Amino acid sequence: MKFGKLDRAPSYRMLAETVEREILEGRLRPGDKLPTETAFAEQFAVNRSTVREGIRLLEESGLVRREGGRRLFVARPETADLASRMSRAMVMHEVTFRELWETMMALEPMAAELAAANAQPEHLEALAANLAETKALLADTVAVARLDIAFHALIAEAAGNRALLLAREALGQLFYPAFETVISGIPSAPERLLVAHGQVFRHIQAGNAAEARLWMERHIKDFKRGFDRLGLDLAAPIALPKQKRA
């Protein structure tokens, strides 16, 4: 790789942007090794601390990772990292449950429809295992809420669409506390959830896109009914789920 000498401040940002452009335009590919710090410093005619700052920006953006703490290589940004950024932004913008729910109503039925066309045997197996576990743990509302989130994430994976997966990943995380509240607050909720999940699964397995979509729509609407029945406020801003921290 050859880079021109930098001519504008702040240099660390220009260095990061130059490398980013090489990556995004495909001249550097995921897995490619980056030059060493010394080589960067020479090529860009900047000192090593500038190189380190620029590289830190690239690491933050997920476009560059360190292999065993040493050589830098080009990486793909992790969708999980992007999803937490989106979650944080939604919390800071005081996005409401209504907004979250409406977006789920757009994405989840499409995910079920696509899963009916694209699900692979391993997805069907994982979904069947999730259903069996939900059935076995139906009295444990915390477990059911966790399995519910996992079920929907599995459907999104089975849909074979990474744009959809990325768009909904942040929403799933944010919905967790509300799921748990509805599931533990309404006695019939776990049973209704199990029935709906069972139908969605059956239609995905059979390749019935329209039916899979319909049952998912019913299921998402049912969640809102539970939310309303508990007197919860759809206009309330969402909060971040409590995080386990080291």
Added chain:
Amino acid sequence: MKFGKLDRAPSYRMLAETVEREILEGRLRPGDKLPTETAFAEQFAVNRSTVREGIRLLEESGLVRREGGRRLFVARPETADLASRMSRAMVMHEVTFRELWETMMALEPMAAELAAANAQPEHLEALAANLAETKALLADTVAVARLDIAFHALIAEAAGNRALLLAREALGQLFYPAFETVISGIPSAPERLLVAHGQVFRHIQAGNAAEARLWMERHIKDFKRGFDRLGLDLAAPIALPKQKRA
């Protein structure tokens, strides 16, 4: 604000995470001033270069901004910044046009449906102005593509749902080159687009959610037909639109 002394490396990251937690849990609110570098260095018992690195991370995440280059204050992450991160991630993961189009098929009809319920007079005005300009510039395919992106972004704004807005913003950016190709490659495309946009607008204005949704669905399907007719490959990975750079 009081912070405890840091006890684990790397310190700059722990500093950033500590401040981030204060922000996300609402103890520091948007607009609040942060302590000075010196105060941070004392409170965390670290040196100022560590403080600067930690703050740089917070600035990168959009949670902190500098007021006139000096005092730091708490900010909300910009959705435009998140959208570019998502776009870059999708390019790096070689997301295809099919995936993008399917996700648009999920989000755009919902946006039109919600806009019929929530559009404010200023949204309707902006949409009417967009339509008038599209009509006036119908022979200029570059202008029509630009106005098309703007029309869909306006609908998403009129929907009054920031979760949906955020989810689709990255997609709109990535679709631009394909819009332009279809609009300039198929002689009837600008006229068909104008008719569809007109119908979507009319039904939003009249508050007909179901009709607004239906016309939006037709419009998005029509785009795919154009794409197919030109022999373009839905399985091809998307690319970043050419960026204007300083």
